[in-house]
Amino acid sequence: MSKDKDKLKALVKDFPTLPGVYLMKNDKDKVIYVGKAKNLRARVRSYFNKIADHSLKTKYLVNQIDTVNYLLTKTEVEAFLLEASLIKKYRPRYNIRLKDDKTYPYIKCSVSDAFPRFYMVRKVKQDGGIYFGPYTSGWAVRGTIRFLSRTFRIRDCSDSFMKGRKRPCMTYQIGRCTAPCVDLIDQKGYQEDVQSALEFLKGKEKKVVKNLTHQMTEAAGEERFEVAAKIRDSIEVLKRILEKQTVVNPNAKKDQDVVAFYGDERGVLIETLHIRSGRVIGSRPYFIARLNPNSELEEVKDWLTSFLNQYYTDNIIPDEVILQVDLGMDITKLLQAVFVERQGKEPKISLATGEKGKMLLDLAMTNAQSHFQDQVSKHENRLEGLEQIKKKLHLPASPLRIECYDISNFQGSQNVASQVVFEEGLPKKEDYRRYKIKTVKGSDDFASMKEVLQRRFKHTEYDDPQLVVIDGGKGQLKMATEVLKEIGRTEIPVVGLAKARILGTFDNKEVSQSKERFFLPGRQNPITFANNSEALAILVGIRDEAHRFAITFHRKLRDDVSLSSVLDEITGLGEKRKQRLLKKFESIEGIKAASVEDIAKLPTFNRVLAERILIHLEG
DSSP states (O other): OOHHHHHHHHHHTTSOSSOEEEEEEOTTSOEEEEEEESSHHHHHHGGGSOGGGSOHHHHHHHHHOOEEEEEEOSSHHHHHHHHHHHHHHHOOTTSOOOOOOOOOOEEEEOTTSSSOOEEEESSOOSSSOEEEOOOSOHHHHHHHHHHHHHHHTOOOSOHHHHHTOSSOOHHHHTTSOOOGGGTSSOHHHHHHHHHHHHHHHTTOHHHHHHHHHHHHHHHHHTTOHHHHHHHHHHHHHHHHHHHHSEESOTTOOSEEEEEEEEEETTEEEEEEEEEETTEEEEEEEEEEETOOTTOTTSOHHHHHHHHHHHHHHHSOOOSEEEESSOOOHHHHHHHHHHHHHHHSOOOEEEEOOHHHHHHHHHHHHHHHHHHHHHHHHHHHHHHHHHHHHHHHTTOSSOOSEEEEEEEEEETTEEEEEEEEEEETTEEOGGGOEEEEOOSOOSSOHHHHHHHHHHHHHTOTTSOOOSEEEEESSHHHHHHHHHHHHHTTOTTSOEEEEEOOOEESOTTTTOOEEOOOEEEOTTOSSOBOOOTTOHHHHHHHHHHHHHHHHHHHHHHHHHHHHHHHHHHTTSTTOOHHHHHHHHHHHOSHHHHHHSOHHHHHTSTTOOHHHHHHHHHHHHO
16 A cells, blocks of 8 residues: 555544545545445545455545545434535546436426416425426427316416416417416316316326216217317327326336346446336436446445435435345335435335336336447447547547537627537536636637636646547647647647538539548648548537537627617616516516516516516517
């Protein structure tokens, strides 16, 4: 063991034997691992004892540790809760963590409203609302909400839109809403419609169909044939939806999640299968590269428990979680206590047993195996593409982290830049950055690039890239190279990416497109990649993403300036009030769509000013 590790081992001797969370940092003071422990001293000391028995990943981790800090908690449950939040905050390199930024879509019913509505959300809150999901597809969720609104005539408008109505909107005119906004239905009648929609989502479809059939018969008996026809159409749509759903247990009343995994030395695929009232509503895979679930050095209970702890931070905890392996009584009870603390719900956590349990597990494992092959193939293709980039561009190492920069301005004003990061060939959006150029007036890309790279590389807590991509040809590359030289970072490889050119003329119809060209410092001729290569897809992908990110930011700034100038014309609207309006409603259209009451309730606003704003914008 090195002297540094001896120092760490001595440091750990003074750690308390209490529960808490420990944070391991590298020599740049960056958190690289977060762990929890019932006994901090014993747990952290284990990293520096019998290193030969550790997995390859843990050996790499130990070699990177420069210091270890800790945070005490009152209980082991609190340590679990804190660990999940710190992993989410720091995104440590060596933790098992959910890298997918796309959160699950849910259907939320705002039952606390006098006239509730259904809408899609991606975050579950303890706000009194009723949530259904998680679903796999946002498109499917929007389709289901549309079906609920049309079938049960539930409002689909926002609260601010509803408050501002003085007469029914077009949705009422075409028979898809009962117009609670203007009191054409009372609260009790509306709540009955909402209850029918909730029963459908809870899996009580037979009861819903029976009620709708009864309503259709009544309407026909009263010779309200148009109403009866609409109810008939709703019943048909409902039946078609039910036919498409996979039913695994028609008599089930509870919500279940099944968690299965499959993998080898290349990584592990964790599959979550979601069953609600006996119907499969979706599944989702999570791939963790280089974690071998079959290795004796990888403790399944540790990484699977970490996954479950993080996963149920943002997702609804079901009535039952069915697992592929037994976590043991101690861990199971601890997880249940964590879930109670988090959402007030204690699910049954169990190994798949019995015919139905094993059937569900088999279904989840089949999905896991299939998705594993897909993910491994894509992952290996990306790594192969990175190796192609290394060879073609003569890099010292495979560019596992690539950063791309793009400068954007409009006629010399509103200078901005974007920083986009790809890790292992995929976007790492939490490391994206936007820069407002502070020191440059007018259009000076060199000075702007210098400022951006200087600001970027002051942040030593970020990992260094193995490649910097500059959007542009020789001129932009020279500029970036000189900047890196000025700031003393010449060891970082840089390449300029020039867009493909149109060759020939349209008159003689001999028109073709050149390849994307890559320029290296000190090399006259550009380098090209095969059109269908993974390497080209990665490099062009990060360039296009940087361009999109910069243009989006630039457009937002221009819109803010334009909106601000319009608001300048309104008497009584000072700078602070303008900022509050912009923050709340974001655009002119957003303000126009707001009601007088919505604007008036902002701090320092009143009804007279709100009316003046709307009159001015409408005029």
